[in-house]
Amino acid sequence: MKGQRFSCPVLVVQGLVISLLVLGCGLNAFAQEATTTEDTRLFDTAKIWIFLAVILYSATVVYCIYHARSGKELFIRRIPGLEAVDEAIGRATEMGRSIMYILGLGGVSNVATIASMNILSQVAQKTADYETPLRVPCNDPIVMNVVQEMVKTAYLNEGRPDAYNEENIFFLTESQFAYAAGVDGMMVREKPAAVFLQGTFFAESLILAETGNSIGAIQIAGTDKEHQLPFFIAACDYTLIGEELYAASAYLSREPMLLGSLKGQDYGKVMIFGPIVIGVILELFGITWMTTFFQRVR
Protein backbone atom coordinates (compact mmCIF):
# COMPACT_ATOMS: atom_id res chain seq x y z
CA MET A 1 0.00 0.00 0.00
CA LYS A 2 1.23 3.44 -0.97
CA GLY A 3 2.47 5.32 2.10
CA GLN A 4 1.70 2.44 4.49
CA ARG A 5 3.35 3.25 7.81
CA PHE A 6 1.30 1.21 10.20
CA SER A 7 2.13 -2.50 10.17
CA CYS A 8 -0.46 -5.22 10.58
CA PRO A 9 1.21 -7.03 13.53
CA VAL A 10 1.11 -3.81 15.60
CA LEU A 11 -2.52 -3.31 14.70
CA VAL A 12 -3.34 -6.93 15.56
CA VAL A 13 -1.67 -6.72 18.98
CA GLN A 14 -3.30 -3.39 19.90
CA GLY A 15 -6.67 -4.57 18.62
CA LEU A 16 -6.41 -7.88 20.47
CA VAL A 17 -5.60 -6.12 23.75
CA ILE A 18 -8.70 -3.92 23.40
CA SER A 19 -10.91 -6.89 22.44
CA LEU A 20 -9.70 -8.97 25.41
CA LEU A 21 -10.16 -6.05 27.81
CA VAL A 22 -13.73 -5.46 26.60
CA LEU A 23 -14.62 -9.15 26.74
CA GLY A 24 -12.86 -9.76 30.08
CA CYS A 25 -14.43 -6.80 31.92
CA GLY A 26 -17.86 -7.51 30.47
CA LEU A 27 -17.81 -11.24 31.27
CA ASN A 28 -16.73 -10.49 34.81
CA ALA A 29 -19.56 -7.97 35.32
CA PHE A 30 -22.16 -10.26 33.79
CA ALA A 31 -20.96 -13.32 35.74
CA GLN A 32 -22.09 -11.61 38.95
CA GLU A 33 -25.53 -10.74 37.56
CA ALA A 34 -26.35 -13.88 35.61
CA THR A 35 -29.56 -15.66 36.55
CA THR A 36 -29.88 -19.45 36.69
CA THR A 37 -32.13 -19.62 33.61
CA GLU A 38 -29.66 -17.88 31.28
CA ASP A 39 -27.29 -19.80 29.02
CA THR A 40 -23.92 -18.78 30.47
CA ARG A 41 -21.78 -20.95 28.22
CA LEU A 42 -18.89 -19.04 26.68
CA PHE A 43 -18.97 -21.10 23.49
CA ASP A 44 -21.88 -22.68 21.65
CA THR A 45 -20.49 -26.18 20.99
CA ALA A 46 -23.14 -26.81 18.34
CA LYS A 47 -21.33 -24.24 16.17
CA ILE A 48 -17.90 -25.84 16.55
CA TRP A 49 -17.67 -27.01 12.90
CA ILE A 50 -18.67 -23.61 11.53
CA PHE A 51 -16.12 -22.00 13.85
CA LEU A 52 -13.36 -24.36 12.71
CA ALA A 53 -14.25 -23.82 9.05
CA VAL A 54 -14.08 -20.04 9.51
CA ILE A 55 -10.72 -20.34 11.30
CA LEU A 56 -9.32 -22.66 8.60
CA TYR A 57 -10.49 -20.42 5.75
CA SER A 58 -9.33 -17.24 7.50
CA ALA A 59 -5.91 -18.79 8.18
CA THR A 60 -5.61 -19.73 4.50
CA VAL A 61 -6.47 -16.20 3.37
CA VAL A 62 -4.05 -14.65 5.88
CA TYR A 63 -1.30 -17.08 4.80
CA CYS A 64 -1.87 -16.17 1.14
CA ILE A 65 -1.82 -12.45 1.95
CA TYR A 66 1.53 -12.68 3.71
CA HIS A 67 2.91 -15.13 1.14
CA ALA A 68 2.08 -12.54 -1.54
CA ARG A 69 4.32 -10.02 0.21
CA SER A 70 7.34 -12.07 -0.91
CA GLY A 71 6.84 -10.55 -4.36
CA LYS A 72 6.13 -13.84 -6.17
CA GLU A 73 3.86 -13.21 -9.14
CA LEU A 74 0.37 -14.60 -8.68
CA PHE A 75 -1.84 -15.81 -11.47
CA ILE A 76 -5.26 -14.16 -11.26
CA ARG A 77 -7.84 -15.06 -13.88
CA ARG A 78 -9.04 -12.31 -16.22
CA ILE A 79 -12.31 -10.65 -15.17
CA PRO A 80 -13.82 -8.95 -18.27
CA GLY A 81 -16.05 -6.64 -16.21
CA LEU A 82 -13.02 -5.16 -14.47
CA GLU A 83 -10.91 -5.03 -17.63
CA ALA A 84 -13.67 -2.83 -19.05
CA VAL A 85 -13.37 -0.17 -16.31
CA ASP A 86 -10.60 1.65 -18.22
CA GLU A 87 -12.57 1.35 -21.44
CA ALA A 88 -15.67 2.88 -19.80
CA ILE A 89 -13.73 5.79 -18.28
CA GLY A 90 -11.84 6.36 -21.54
CA ARG A 91 -15.08 6.40 -23.52
CA ALA A 92 -16.64 8.97 -21.17
CA THR A 93 -13.52 11.12 -21.43
CA GLU A 94 -13.47 10.98 -25.23
CA MET A 95 -17.16 11.84 -25.43
CA GLY A 96 -16.78 14.66 -22.93
CA ARG A 97 -19.58 13.25 -20.79
CA SER A 98 -19.82 12.31 -17.14
CA ILE A 99 -19.59 8.95 -15.37
CA MET A 100 -22.35 7.95 -12.99
CA TYR A 101 -21.48 5.66 -10.08
CA ILE A 102 -24.40 4.09 -8.22
CA LEU A 103 -23.63 2.37 -4.91
CA GLY A 104 -27.04 0.73 -4.47
CA LEU A 105 -29.24 0.71 -1.42
CA GLY A 106 -26.86 -0.84 1.11
CA GLY A 107 -25.74 0.96 4.25
CA VAL A 108 -22.14 1.51 5.23
CA SER A 109 -22.13 -1.68 7.33
CA ASN A 110 -22.95 -3.74 4.26
CA VAL A 111 -19.87 -5.57 2.94
CA ALA A 112 -21.03 -5.21 -0.69
CA THR A 113 -21.27 -1.43 -0.22
CA ILE A 114 -17.75 -1.34 1.21
CA ALA A 115 -16.55 -3.40 -1.79
CA SER A 116 -18.32 -0.94 -4.07
CA MET A 117 -16.69 2.00 -2.30
CA ASN A 118 -13.29 0.38 -2.84
CA ILE A 119 -14.00 0.12 -6.58
CA LEU A 120 -15.19 3.73 -6.57
CA SER A 121 -11.87 4.78 -5.04
CA GLN A 122 -10.02 3.21 -7.99
CA VAL A 123 -12.44 4.74 -10.49
CA ALA A 124 -12.05 8.16 -8.84
CA GLN A 125 -8.26 8.02 -9.21
CA LYS A 126 -8.69 7.49 -12.95
CA THR A 127 -11.38 10.17 -13.37
CA ALA A 128 -9.11 12.57 -11.48
CA ASP A 129 -6.36 11.85 -14.01
CA TYR A 130 -8.64 12.38 -17.01
CA GLU A 131 -10.66 15.22 -15.46
CA THR A 132 -13.87 13.37 -16.22
CA PRO A 133 -16.85 14.41 -14.04
CA LEU A 134 -17.83 11.64 -11.62
CA ARG A 135 -21.41 11.83 -10.34
CA VAL A 136 -22.37 9.74 -7.28
CA PRO A 137 -26.02 9.94 -6.15
CA CYS A 138 -26.25 8.37 -2.68
CA ASN A 139 -29.11 6.61 -0.97
CA ASP A 140 -27.58 6.56 2.50
CA PRO A 141 -26.35 9.68 4.34
CA ILE A 142 -23.45 7.88 6.05
CA VAL A 143 -22.35 6.33 2.76
CA MET A 144 -22.44 9.79 1.18
CA ASN A 145 -20.14 11.23 3.85
CA VAL A 146 -17.67 8.35 3.56
CA VAL A 147 -17.71 8.49 -0.24
CA GLN A 148 -17.07 12.25 -0.26
CA GLU A 149 -13.95 11.70 1.86
CA MET A 150 -12.78 8.75 -0.26
CA VAL A 151 -13.16 10.53 -3.58
CA LYS A 152 -11.56 13.69 -2.21
CA THR A 153 -8.53 11.68 -1.05
CA ALA A 154 -8.36 9.86 -4.40
CA TYR A 155 -8.20 13.24 -6.18
CA LEU A 156 -5.59 14.48 -3.70
CA ASN A 157 -3.48 11.34 -4.20
CA GLU A 158 -3.53 11.95 -7.95
CA GLY A 159 -2.46 15.55 -7.40
CA ARG A 160 -5.74 16.96 -8.74
CA PRO A 161 -7.56 18.45 -5.72
CA ASP A 162 -8.79 21.27 -7.97
CA ALA A 163 -10.74 18.78 -10.10
CA TYR A 164 -12.73 17.51 -7.11
CA ASN A 165 -16.26 18.84 -6.91
CA GLU A 166 -18.11 17.99 -3.71
CA GLU A 167 -21.45 18.79 -5.33
CA ASN A 168 -21.06 15.73 -7.56
CA ILE A 169 -21.42 13.39 -4.57
CA PHE A 170 -24.79 14.06 -3.07
CA PHE A 171 -27.67 12.55 -1.14
CA LEU A 172 -30.82 11.87 -3.13
CA THR A 173 -33.29 10.04 -0.90
CA GLU A 174 -33.54 6.97 1.31
CA SER A 175 -36.73 5.80 -0.39
CA GLN A 176 -36.10 2.91 -2.80
CA PHE A 177 -38.26 3.92 -5.76
CA ALA A 178 -37.82 7.66 -5.28
CA TYR A 179 -34.08 6.96 -5.54
CA ALA A 180 -34.64 4.95 -8.73
CA ALA A 181 -36.77 7.76 -10.17
CA GLY A 182 -34.18 10.40 -9.25
CA VAL A 183 -31.26 8.47 -10.74
CA ASP A 184 -33.26 7.63 -13.88
CA GLY A 185 -34.11 11.30 -14.31
CA MET A 186 -30.46 12.28 -14.04
CA MET A 187 -29.45 9.58 -16.52
CA VAL A 188 -31.98 10.79 -19.08
CA ARG A 189 -31.09 14.47 -18.62
CA GLU A 190 -27.31 14.22 -18.31
CA LYS A 191 -26.75 11.16 -20.52
CA PRO A 192 -23.59 9.87 -18.79
CA ALA A 193 -21.31 7.87 -21.09
CA ALA A 194 -20.62 5.23 -18.45
CA VAL A 195 -22.74 3.92 -15.60
CA PHE A 196 -21.38 1.80 -12.76
CA LEU A 197 -23.95 -0.13 -10.72
CA GLN A 198 -22.00 -1.71 -7.89
CA GLY A 199 -23.33 -2.73 -4.48
CA THR A 200 -26.60 -4.00 -3.06
CA PHE A 201 -29.63 -3.72 -5.33
CA PHE A 202 -33.19 -4.88 -5.02
CA ALA A 203 -36.23 -4.39 -7.28
CA GLU A 204 -34.86 -1.10 -8.62
CA SER A 205 -31.93 -2.87 -10.33
CA LEU A 206 -33.63 -3.36 -13.68
CA ILE A 207 -35.26 0.08 -13.62
CA LEU A 208 -31.79 1.63 -13.35
CA ALA A 209 -30.04 -0.76 -15.73
CA GLU A 210 -32.66 -0.50 -18.49
CA THR A 211 -32.64 3.29 -18.34
CA GLY A 212 -28.84 3.23 -18.58
CA ASN A 213 -29.16 0.88 -21.55
CA SER A 214 -31.71 3.15 -23.24
CA ILE A 215 -29.36 6.16 -23.17
CA GLY A 216 -26.56 4.08 -24.70
CA ALA A 217 -24.20 4.23 -21.71
CA ILE A 218 -21.58 1.54 -21.24
CA GLN A 219 -22.70 -0.22 -18.06
CA ILE A 220 -20.66 -2.26 -15.59
CA ALA A 221 -22.73 -3.86 -12.86
CA GLY A 222 -22.01 -6.04 -9.83
CA THR A 223 -24.09 -7.11 -6.88
CA ASP A 224 -24.17 -9.61 -4.05
CA LYS A 225 -27.91 -10.15 -4.55
CA GLU A 226 -28.07 -13.23 -6.76
CA HIS A 227 -31.73 -12.56 -7.59
CA GLN A 228 -30.79 -9.31 -9.33
CA LEU A 229 -27.91 -10.77 -11.36
CA PRO A 230 -30.09 -11.95 -14.30
CA PHE A 231 -31.44 -8.41 -14.70
CA PHE A 232 -27.96 -6.95 -14.81
CA ILE A 233 -26.74 -9.62 -17.21
CA ALA A 234 -29.66 -8.85 -19.54
CA ALA A 235 -29.35 -5.06 -19.41
CA CYS A 236 -25.66 -4.27 -18.78
CA ASP A 237 -22.54 -4.65 -20.91
CA TYR A 238 -20.50 -6.30 -18.16
CA THR A 239 -21.58 -7.90 -14.89
CA LEU A 240 -19.45 -8.89 -11.93
CA ILE A 241 -20.92 -12.14 -10.66
CA GLY A 242 -20.75 -13.17 -7.01
CA GLU A 243 -17.28 -12.93 -5.51
CA GLU A 244 -15.96 -10.86 -8.44
CA LEU A 245 -17.45 -7.80 -6.73
CA TYR A 246 -15.24 -8.43 -3.70
CA ALA A 247 -12.22 -9.17 -5.88
CA ALA A 248 -12.56 -5.90 -7.78
CA SER A 249 -10.52 -3.56 -5.60
CA ALA A 250 -7.63 -6.06 -5.45
CA TYR A 251 -7.83 -6.70 -9.17
CA LEU A 252 -7.87 -3.00 -10.08
CA SER A 253 -5.17 -1.90 -7.64
CA ARG A 254 -2.89 -4.92 -8.37
CA GLU A 255 -1.65 -4.58 -4.80
CA PRO A 256 0.24 -7.85 -3.97
CA MET A 257 -1.29 -8.27 -0.51
CA LEU A 258 -4.81 -7.76 -1.82
CA LEU A 259 -4.15 -10.14 -4.70
CA GLY A 260 -2.95 -12.68 -2.14
CA SER A 261 -6.38 -12.66 -0.54
CA LEU A 262 -7.91 -13.50 -3.93
CA LYS A 263 -5.67 -16.55 -4.07
CA GLY A 264 -6.94 -17.45 -0.59
CA GLN A 265 -10.51 -17.15 -1.89
CA ASP A 266 -9.68 -19.63 -4.65
CA TYR A 267 -8.26 -22.10 -2.11
CA GLY A 268 -11.49 -21.65 -0.14
CA LYS A 269 -13.44 -22.69 -3.20
CA VAL A 270 -11.26 -25.79 -3.53
CA MET A 271 -11.96 -26.57 0.15
CA ILE A 272 -15.69 -26.55 -0.60
CA PHE A 273 -15.53 -28.13 -4.04
CA GLY A 274 -13.41 -31.07 -2.80
CA PRO A 275 -15.91 -32.35 -0.21
CA ILE A 276 -18.77 -31.85 -2.71
CA VAL A 277 -17.06 -34.12 -5.29
CA ILE A 278 -16.08 -36.68 -2.65
CA GLY A 279 -19.61 -36.58 -1.20
CA VAL A 280 -21.19 -37.19 -4.61
CA ILE A 281 -18.86 -40.16 -5.28
CA LEU A 282 -19.54 -41.65 -1.82
CA GLU A 283 -23.29 -41.23 -2.30
CA LEU A 284 -23.09 -43.05 -5.64
CA PHE A 285 -21.57 -46.00 -3.76
CA GLY A 286 -24.24 -45.80 -1.07
CA ILE A 287 -21.92 -44.40 1.61
CA THR A 288 -23.87 -41.66 3.38
CA TRP A 289 -21.81 -40.64 6.42
CA MET A 290 -20.45 -37.51 4.75
CA THR A 291 -23.89 -36.27 3.69
CA THR A 292 -25.26 -36.99 7.17
CA PHE A 293 -22.37 -35.09 8.76
CA PHE A 294 -22.92 -31.96 6.65
CA GLN A 295 -26.67 -32.11 7.26
CA ARG A 296 -25.99 -31.93 11.02
CA VAL A 297 -23.67 -28.90 10.72
CA ARG A 298 -25.52 -25.65 11.36
Next chain:
Amino acid sequence: MRRQVPLILCFAFGIVMALTEFSPHPFSQWLNEEIIDWTLVIGPFALVLAVATLVQSHWTRIRRRSEYWQYSFLVFIGMAAMVLIGIPLGQRHEAFVWLFRYAQVPMDATMFSLLAFFIASAAYRAFRARTLEATLLLAAALIVMIGNAPVGDLIWNTIIPFEDNLPSTARQWILDNPNLSARRGIILGISLGVISQSIRIILGIERSYLGGVEGD
Protein backbone atom coordinates in the same frame (compact mmCIF):
# COMPACT_ATOMS: atom_id res chain seq x y z
CA MET B 1 -2.82 8.70 14.52
CA ARG B 2 -5.58 9.78 12.12
CA ARG B 3 -5.54 6.30 10.59
CA GLN B 4 -4.26 4.25 13.53
CA VAL B 5 -7.23 4.77 15.84
CA PRO B 6 -9.90 3.77 13.27
CA LEU B 7 -7.83 0.75 12.23
CA ILE B 8 -7.35 -0.46 15.82
CA LEU B 9 -11.05 0.06 16.59
CA CYS B 10 -12.00 -1.71 13.35
CA PHE B 11 -9.84 -4.71 14.28
CA ALA B 12 -11.09 -4.84 17.89
CA PHE B 13 -14.77 -4.53 16.99
CA GLY B 14 -14.40 -6.90 14.03
CA ILE B 15 -12.94 -9.64 16.23
CA VAL B 16 -15.39 -9.02 19.09
CA MET B 17 -18.43 -9.10 16.79
CA ALA B 18 -17.20 -12.30 15.11
CA LEU B 19 -16.70 -13.97 18.50
CA THR B 20 -20.12 -12.93 19.82
CA GLU B 21 -21.70 -14.97 16.99
CA PHE B 22 -20.32 -18.14 18.59
CA SER B 23 -21.15 -17.36 22.20
CA PRO B 24 -24.62 -17.68 23.76
CA HIS B 25 -23.42 -15.94 26.95
CA PRO B 26 -25.75 -13.06 28.00
CA PHE B 27 -22.88 -10.56 27.89
CA SER B 28 -21.98 -11.65 24.38
CA GLN B 29 -25.57 -11.23 23.20
CA TRP B 30 -25.89 -7.88 24.97
CA LEU B 31 -22.64 -6.64 23.44
CA ASN B 32 -23.72 -7.70 19.95
CA GLU B 33 -27.03 -5.82 20.22
CA GLU B 34 -25.43 -2.81 21.88
CA ILE B 35 -22.79 -2.32 19.17
CA ILE B 36 -25.44 -2.60 16.45
CA ASP B 37 -27.45 0.06 18.32
CA TRP B 38 -24.41 2.36 18.36
CA THR B 39 -24.35 2.35 14.57
CA LEU B 40 -27.93 3.69 14.61
CA VAL B 41 -26.80 6.70 16.64
CA ILE B 42 -24.49 7.86 13.83
CA GLY B 43 -27.39 7.95 11.34
CA PRO B 44 -29.14 11.17 12.43
CA PHE B 45 -25.89 13.17 12.40
CA ALA B 46 -25.10 12.02 8.88
CA LEU B 47 -28.69 12.73 7.83
CA VAL B 48 -28.29 16.42 8.70
CA LEU B 49 -25.28 16.64 6.37
CA ALA B 50 -27.11 14.68 3.68
CA VAL B 51 -30.20 16.91 3.77
CA ALA B 52 -27.90 19.94 3.64
CA THR B 53 -26.31 18.66 0.43
CA LEU B 54 -29.75 17.93 -1.04
CA VAL B 55 -30.95 21.47 -0.29
CA GLN B 56 -27.68 22.92 -1.55
CA SER B 57 -27.76 21.01 -4.85
CA HIS B 58 -31.39 21.97 -5.60
CA TRP B 59 -30.84 25.57 -4.55
CA THR B 60 -27.84 25.72 -6.90
CA ARG B 61 -30.01 24.36 -9.72
CA ILE B 62 -32.61 27.07 -9.12
CA ARG B 63 -29.97 29.79 -8.87
CA ARG B 64 -28.23 28.70 -12.07
CA ARG B 65 -31.52 28.08 -13.87
CA SER B 66 -30.27 24.60 -14.88
CA GLU B 67 -32.41 22.44 -17.13
CA TYR B 68 -35.81 21.66 -15.49
CA TRP B 69 -34.86 23.87 -12.52
CA GLN B 70 -38.56 24.43 -11.78
CA TYR B 71 -38.87 20.87 -10.46
CA SER B 72 -36.45 21.71 -7.67
CA PHE B 73 -39.22 23.80 -6.12
CA LEU B 74 -41.26 20.60 -5.86
CA VAL B 75 -38.48 19.03 -3.77
CA PHE B 76 -38.63 21.96 -1.33
CA ILE B 77 -42.44 21.94 -1.25
CA GLY B 78 -42.56 18.18 -0.61
CA MET B 79 -39.84 18.35 2.04
CA ALA B 80 -41.46 21.33 3.80
CA ALA B 81 -44.91 19.71 3.75
CA MET B 82 -43.69 16.44 5.30
CA VAL B 83 -41.57 18.20 7.94
CA LEU B 84 -44.16 20.83 8.88
CA ILE B 85 -46.91 18.24 9.24
CA GLY B 86 -44.82 15.31 10.51
CA ILE B 87 -42.84 17.02 13.30
CA PRO B 88 -45.55 19.05 15.13
CA LEU B 89 -48.46 16.63 14.54
CA GLY B 90 -46.63 13.30 14.66
CA GLN B 91 -46.37 10.41 12.24
CA ARG B 92 -49.78 8.98 13.14
CA HIS B 93 -51.70 12.18 12.42
CA GLU B 94 -54.38 11.92 9.73
CA ALA B 95 -52.75 14.55 7.50
CA PHE B 96 -49.36 12.84 7.59
CA VAL B 97 -50.86 9.42 6.96
CA TRP B 98 -52.90 10.91 4.08
CA LEU B 99 -49.76 12.34 2.47
CA PHE B 100 -48.01 9.00 2.84
CA ARG B 101 -50.94 6.92 1.60
CA TYR B 102 -52.14 9.11 -1.26
CA ALA B 103 -48.91 10.77 -2.41
CA GLN B 104 -45.84 8.67 -1.58
CA VAL B 105 -47.30 5.16 -1.94
CA PRO B 106 -48.88 5.78 -5.40
CA MET B 107 -45.65 7.36 -6.66
CA ASP B 108 -43.63 4.40 -5.39
CA ALA B 109 -46.16 2.02 -6.96
CA THR B 110 -45.87 3.87 -10.27
CA MET B 111 -42.10 3.37 -10.34
CA PHE B 112 -42.45 -0.25 -9.29
CA SER B 113 -45.02 -0.95 -12.00
CA LEU B 114 -42.60 0.31 -14.65
CA LEU B 115 -40.62 -2.81 -13.85
CA ALA B 116 -43.08 -4.92 -15.86
CA PHE B 117 -42.24 -3.01 -19.05
CA PHE B 118 -38.53 -3.03 -18.31
CA ILE B 119 -38.63 -6.81 -17.77
CA ALA B 120 -40.33 -7.20 -21.16
CA SER B 121 -37.71 -5.11 -22.98
CA ALA B 122 -34.79 -6.80 -21.17
CA ALA B 123 -36.25 -10.25 -21.79
CA TYR B 124 -36.70 -9.47 -25.48
CA ARG B 125 -33.00 -8.73 -25.81
CA ALA B 126 -31.83 -11.59 -23.61
CA PHE B 127 -34.02 -14.25 -25.23
CA ARG B 128 -33.12 -13.57 -28.86
CA ALA B 129 -31.93 -17.02 -29.91
CA ARG B 130 -28.68 -15.98 -31.60
CA THR B 131 -26.35 -18.31 -29.76
CA LEU B 132 -26.67 -21.75 -28.19
CA GLU B 133 -26.68 -20.24 -24.68
CA ALA B 134 -29.41 -17.73 -25.57
CA THR B 135 -31.48 -20.52 -27.17
CA LEU B 136 -31.17 -22.63 -24.00
CA LEU B 137 -32.17 -19.58 -21.96
CA LEU B 138 -35.18 -19.01 -24.20
CA ALA B 139 -36.26 -22.67 -23.96
CA ALA B 140 -35.91 -22.67 -20.14
CA ALA B 141 -37.82 -19.38 -19.89
CA LEU B 142 -40.65 -20.68 -22.05
CA ILE B 143 -40.98 -23.84 -19.95
CA VAL B 144 -40.96 -21.85 -16.68
CA MET B 145 -43.49 -19.33 -18.03
CA ILE B 146 -45.87 -22.04 -19.31
CA GLY B 147 -45.40 -24.03 -16.08
CA ASN B 148 -46.16 -20.97 -13.96
CA ALA B 149 -49.42 -20.21 -15.77
CA PRO B 150 -52.23 -22.51 -14.53
CA VAL B 151 -53.58 -22.65 -18.05
CA GLY B 152 -50.30 -24.27 -19.18
CA ASP B 153 -51.10 -27.57 -17.50
CA LEU B 154 -54.71 -27.39 -18.71
CA ILE B 155 -53.68 -26.93 -22.35
CA TRP B 156 -51.08 -29.72 -22.08
CA ASN B 157 -53.52 -32.17 -20.46
CA THR B 158 -56.18 -31.38 -23.08
CA ILE B 159 -54.00 -31.55 -26.20
CA ILE B 160 -51.53 -34.24 -25.19
CA PRO B 161 -53.09 -36.81 -22.88
CA PHE B 162 -49.71 -38.08 -21.77
CA GLU B 163 -47.82 -37.39 -18.55
CA ASP B 164 -50.30 -35.12 -16.70
CA ASN B 165 -49.17 -31.61 -15.62
CA LEU B 166 -45.83 -31.95 -17.42
CA PRO B 167 -45.26 -28.16 -17.81
CA SER B 168 -45.44 -27.50 -14.04
CA THR B 169 -43.34 -30.60 -13.30
CA ALA B 170 -40.70 -29.48 -15.84
CA ARG B 171 -40.75 -25.96 -14.40
CA GLN B 172 -40.18 -27.31 -10.90
CA TRP B 173 -37.32 -29.51 -12.11
CA ILE B 174 -35.61 -26.53 -13.76
CA LEU B 175 -35.99 -24.42 -10.59
CA ASP B 176 -34.88 -27.22 -8.24
CA ASN B 177 -31.90 -28.51 -10.22
CA PRO B 178 -29.99 -26.32 -12.70
CA ASN B 179 -31.32 -23.06 -11.24
CA LEU B 180 -30.73 -23.92 -7.59
CA SER B 181 -27.29 -25.41 -8.29
CA ALA B 182 -26.14 -22.26 -10.08
CA ARG B 183 -27.57 -20.04 -7.33
CA ARG B 184 -25.84 -22.04 -4.61
CA GLY B 185 -22.55 -21.80 -6.48
CA ILE B 186 -22.90 -18.02 -6.65
CA ILE B 187 -23.92 -17.81 -2.97
CA LEU B 188 -20.85 -19.87 -1.95
CA GLY B 189 -18.61 -17.53 -3.95
CA ILE B 190 -20.26 -14.47 -2.41
CA SER B 191 -19.87 -15.88 1.12
CA LEU B 192 -16.17 -16.60 0.60
CA GLY B 193 -15.75 -13.13 -0.90
CA VAL B 194 -17.46 -11.54 2.11
CA ILE B 195 -15.21 -13.38 4.58
CA SER B 196 -12.10 -12.55 2.56
CA GLN B 197 -13.08 -8.87 2.30
CA SER B 198 -13.84 -8.78 6.04
CA ILE B 199 -10.40 -10.24 6.85
CA ARG B 200 -8.75 -7.60 4.66
CA ILE B 201 -10.68 -4.84 6.45
CA ILE B 202 -10.17 -6.24 9.96
CA LEU B 203 -6.42 -6.63 9.38
CA GLY B 204 -6.20 -3.12 7.97
CA ILE B 205 -4.97 -4.30 4.57
CA GLU B 206 -7.94 -2.82 2.75
CA ARG B 207 -8.04 0.84 3.75
CA SER B 208 -9.50 2.71 0.83
CA TYR B 209 -12.85 3.02 2.68
CA LEU B 210 -11.01 5.26 5.17
CA GLY B 211 -10.35 7.74 2.38
CA GLY B 212 -6.89 6.67 1.21
CA VAL B 213 -3.74 6.20 3.23
CA GLU B 214 -2.29 9.67 3.42
CA GLY B 215 -2.23 11.62 6.56
CA ASP B 216 -1.05 8.99 9.04
